[in-house]
Amino acid sequence: MNDITETRKPPVATTGILGWLRMNLFSNWVNSLISLFVLYILIQFIPWILNWTIFAADFKYNFNGEEIIDRTMCSRVLDPENGGACWAIIYVRFYQFMYGFYPRDEVWRVNLSYIMLAVAVVPLLFDKFPFRKHFLKFTYVFPVIVFFLLNGGLGLESVSTNKWGGLLVTLVLGCTGIALAFPLGIVLALGRRSNLPVISMMCTLFIEFIRGVPLITLLFFGMVMLPLFLPEGINMDGLARVLVAVTLFQSAYMAEVIRGGLQAIPQGQYEAARSIGLSYWQMNLKVVLPQAIRISIPSIVNTSIGLFKDTTLVIIVGLLDLLGIGRGALADTTWLGLAYEVYFFVSLVFFIFTFAMSRYSLYLEKKLKTGINMGAD
Amino acid sequence: MRSNLNFFSDEKFRSIFFQTLVIGLFALGIFFIVQTTGYNLEKRNIATGWRFLSDPAGFDISFSPFIDFKSTDTHLDVYFVGVLNTLLVSFCGCIAATILGFLVGIIRLSSNWLLVRVAYIYVEFTRNVPLLLQIILWYSILIQLPRVKQSLEFADTFFISNRGIYSPRPIFESGFSYIFIAIILALISSFLLRRWAKKRQDETGKQFPVLSSAFGLIIIAPLLLFFIIGSPMSFDYPALKGFNFKGGMVIRPEFIAMFLALTIYTAAFISETVRSGILSVTKGQREASASLGLKKSWIMRLIIIPQALRVIVPPLTSQYLNLTKNSSLGIAVGYADLVHGFGGISLNQTGQAIECMVIVMATYLTISLTISVFMNIYNRSIQFKEK
Numbered sequence: 152m153n154d155i156t157e158t159r160k161p162p163v164a165t166t167g168i169l170g171w172l173r174m175n176l177f178s179n180w181v182n183s184l185i186s187l188f189v190l191y192i193l194i195q196f197i198p199w200i201l202n203w204t205i206f207a208a209d210f211k212y213n214f215n216g217e218e219i220i221d222r223t224m225c226s227r228v229l230d231p232e233n234g235g236a237c238w239a240i241i242y243v244r245f246y247q248f249m250y251g252f253y254p255r256d257e258v259w260r261v262n263l264s265y266i267m268l269a270v271a272v273v274p275l276l277f278d279k280f281p282f283r284k285h286f287l288k289f290t291y292v293f294p295v296i297v298f299f300l301l302n303g304g305l306g307l308e309s310v311s312t313n314k315w316g317g318l319l320v321t322l323v324l325g326c327t328g329i330a331l332a333f334p335l336g337i338v339l340a341l342g343r344r345s346n347l348p349v350i351s352m353m354c355t356l357f358i359e360f361i362r363g364v365p366l367i368t369l370l371f372f373g374m375v376m377l378p379l380f381l382p383e384g385i386n387m388d389g390l391a392r393v394l395v396a397v398t399l400f401q402s403a404y405m406a407e408v409i410r411g412g413l414q415a416i417p418q419g420q421y422e423a424a425r426s427i428g429l430s431y432w433q434m435n436l437k438v439v440l441p442q443a444i445r446i447s448i449p450s451i452v453n454t455s456i457g458l459f460k461d462t463t464l465v466i467i468v469g470l471l472d473l474l475g476i477g478r479g480a481l482a483d484t485t486w487l488g489l490a491y492e493v494y495f496f497v498s499l500v501f502f503i504f505t506f507a508m509s510r511y512s513l514y515l516e517k518k519l520k521t522g523i524n525m526g527a528d
Numbered sequence: 529m530r531s532n533l534n535f536f537s538d539e540k541f542r543s544i545f546f547q548t549l550v551i552g553l554f555a556l557g558i559f560f561i562v563q564t565t566g567y568n569l570e571k572r573n574i575a576t577g578w579r580f581l582s583d584p585a586g587f588d589i590s591f592s593p594f595i596d597f598k599s600t601d602t603h604l605d606v607y608f609v610g611v612l613n614t615l616l617v618s619f620c621g622c623i624a625a626t627i628l629g630f631l632v633g634i635i636r637l638s639s640n641w642l643l644v645r646v647a648y649i650y651v652e653f654t655r656n657v658p659l660l661l662q663i664i665l666w667y668s669i670l671i672q673l674p675r676v677k678q679s680l681e682f683a684d685t686f687f688i689s690n691r692g693i694y695s696p697r698p699i700f701e702s703g704f705s706y707i708f709i710a711i712i713l714a715l716i717s718s719f720l721l722r723r724w725a726k727k728r729q730d731e732t733g734k735q736f737p738v739l740s741s742a743f744g745l746i747i748i749a750p751l752l753l754f755f756i757i758g759s760p761m762s763f764d765y766p767a768l769k770g771f772n773f774k775g776g777m778v779i780r781p782e783f784i785a786m787f788l789a790l791t792i793y794t795a796a797f798i799s800e801t802v803r804s805g806i807l808s809v810t811k812g813q814r815e816a817s818a819s820l821g822l823k824k825s826w827i828m829r830l831i832i833i834p835q836a837l838r839v840i841v842p843p844l845t846s847q848y849l850n851l852t853k854n855s856s857l858g859i860a861v862g863y864a865d866l867v868h869g870f871g872g873i874s875l876n877q878t879g880q881a882i883e884c885m886v887i888v889m890a891t892y893l894t895i896s897l898t899i900s901v902f903m904n905i906y907n908r909s910i911q912f913k914e915k
Contacts, residue, residue, distance in 0.1 A: 174639075175639065175640065175641035175642075176640060176641055176642055178639055178640075182639065182640050185640055185642075185643055186640060186642050186643070189642045189643055189646060190642065193642075193646075346543070347543055347546060347547050348547070349547040349550055349551060350546075350547065350550060353550070353554070360889075360893065362896075363892060363893040363896040363897065364853070364889045364892045364893060364896075365853035365854070365856035365857075365867070365892060366853075367856045367857065367859065367867055368856065368867065368871065368885060368888055368889050368892065371867075371871060371875075371881075371885055372885055372889075375875070375881040375885070376881055376882060376885055378568075379564075379565050379568045379569065379881065379882065380561045380564060380565055380568075381564065382564045383567075383568075456656075460656075460657075460658040460659065461658070463658040463660045463661060464660060464857070466660070466860075467660075467857075467859055467860060474658070474660065474661055474664075478664075490665075490668045491668075494661060494664070494665045494668070497661060498657045498661055498665075501656065501657055501658055501661070502653070502656045502657055505655075505656040505657075506652065506656050509655075509656065
């Protein structure tokens with residue numbers, strides 16, 4: 152090595168923006184053609200959608216500056232060529248979308264519940280939350296408080312569940328379904344792996360039956376068959392019957408996910424627990440389940456996303472969740488024909504919730520990959 | 529100290545005791561439910577038994593492509609129409625979702641940044657919005673199409689309107705059975721040809737153009753036969769008469785909405801399983817096959833896909849099951865499937881909720897079980913044959 156050559160700069164077309172473009176968009180002629188085609192479509196589509204949803208849209212006032220009170224005042228009805236979305240339908244009906252037909256004087260109870268839900272759930276999700284232990288105590292009593300707060304009793308005026316609607320019903324169904332299905336799912340999963348043949352067979356049959364039929368048939372079951380099964384005098388309201396169906400449905404899926412977690416626990420953990428003299432329940436509650444649940448949390452979140460989306464099915468049996476309120480708004484002759492605005496809004500709300508949940512599940516998966524080692528390897 | 533005579537400390541006894549207890553409680557529960565239900569049914573004057581199945585239904589079904597359904601037909605016919613409609617939309621949906629899902633899954637691993645982003649946005653949006661909402665949205669788009677009188681025309685044979693897509697209906701004449709037989713013979717012989725070609729390649733290394741010869745056998749030969757016999761097929765064209773089309777074949781917007789929504793929704797999930805399946809094949813496999821000098825397309829077809837399939841098929845099975853179960857949402861747009869036709873209208877008319885729901889649930893269980901069995905057989909055939 153006698154002479155050291157000067158380092159030459161890489162060719163212009165391989166670094167920087169130009170290099171990136173060439174690598175990722177125009178690496179060969181097929182790719183270039185595809186890129187140009189996609190680019191062309193995006194250039195057509197993106198300005199149009201932005202224009203429709205934001206720039207040419209009416210929020211509260213139309214292009215004449217009048218406050219919109221029915222469909223005939225929407226810019227896109229007055230001027231179909233240039234008018235964008237008419238979000239006034241959401242604005243006018245916002246109360247219904249959030250609370251259904253909950254009495255306006257009592258609506259602070261729903262708002263308080265929403266805030267308490269956030270306080271109860273957020274510390275549960277992040278284990279580095281400050282004072283997490285104290286917050287979790289609140290999480291345990293939270294369902295009881297909310298039940299009385301929303302339903303009435305203990306000095307509060309009672310509000311019948313058929314006045315509930317919109318986001319309230321969606322969240323009640325989703326949260327209660329998940330919260331009740333979780334313990335039930337654990338019991339079913341343990342039952343399915345039990346050494347007692349009768350119990351394991353019954354749990355297996357239950358799980359496979361529920362997983363083999365669509366949710367809608369279970370909702371029909373809750374709506375039309377459940378009242379026939381109950382003795383006279385016991386009347387369950389619609390929301391409670393739907394909750395029974397949703398909980399049964401979700402518990403079967405939860406059970407399978409937890410069973411997956413249980414199977415991942417090495418046999419040595421069971422044997423070690425037994426050898427120090429723990430009973431069956433002590434072994435499961437103190438040794439096996441904490442580990443099994445920890446590794447199955449990402450999948451639990453994923454099935455919960457599924458349930459959250461599936462709560463929309465209750466509109467078929469006549470409950471008014473977010474989508475139900477939306478359809479109700481569309482059936483109103485003053486707002487006829489604004490379907491896209493309503494469906495866009497409802498999709499957006501669902502998207503925000505489910506996308507956040509799926510990001511959280513990804514975050515957990517990443518954390519678990521680095522943080523857990525159960526002596527299996 | 530507990531004495532050894534305490535039966536409860538004996539594991540065998542305890543296990544039998546608990547199991548008997550569970551069976552007893554279960555039987556008691558069933559007994560009470562049967563008692564109450566019997567009482568409730570009697571009080572509400574609801575008939576029991578299966579006799580209602582042979583009663584005339586008394587309503588019309590707008591979409592029944594396989595059975596000619598009239599309102600005088602029985603509830604049992606409603607059931608069959610429903611099952612066929614459920615199977616039809618599930619079958620079409622599964623096939624289309626698999627194709628779209630594989631395509632999107634492969635696109636997401638491609639080197640084109642723009643295409644990858646677009647595919648990613650598609651997957652995230654469709655996965656995170658409820659399927660029911662998507663079905664309703666597609667339906668509301670389809671019924672915005674022009675009315676029958678102003679329907680979009682294509683070469684005077686296809687008409688698209690808010691009542692669906694009208695197309696010519698093929699009428700098979702007497703000689704057509706020969707062509708049908710020819711196609712079946714061609715299928716069998718191409719299958720045998722493939723086996724023979726594989727055996728020959730294993731023994732001698734010589735390849736045989738199976739794909740093109742199978743194409744010739746299955747498509748070209750029957751087509752030639754078709755013209756030799758003298759085209760034993762004619763078309764019944766749809767024509768506008770009064771307020772609606774007469775003749776031809778129609779695909780209803782309910783079906784199209786269900787098909788599109790199910791396909792697009794499930795394909796997003798399938799694309800994720802395909803992507804993770806392909807990613808699960810280690811880089812070494814790709815490099816090893818490249819160093820052997822295989823073509824790029826061969827690497828994909830002979831090395832990557834067969835190994836990825838082992839990972840893809842089990843979750844793919846559950847996607848098929850989900851799609852089939854999700855087809856029950858047709859009730860939201862009035863697609864006359866099992867739940868809407870039999871579980872909905874028949875149930876409401878007869879009031880026999882228990883019988884109807886039992887039949888509907890049993891049918892879904894049967895369909896689910898059948899799909900699982902077939903997919904398990906397929907799964908076993910592609911797994912590693914370890915010696």
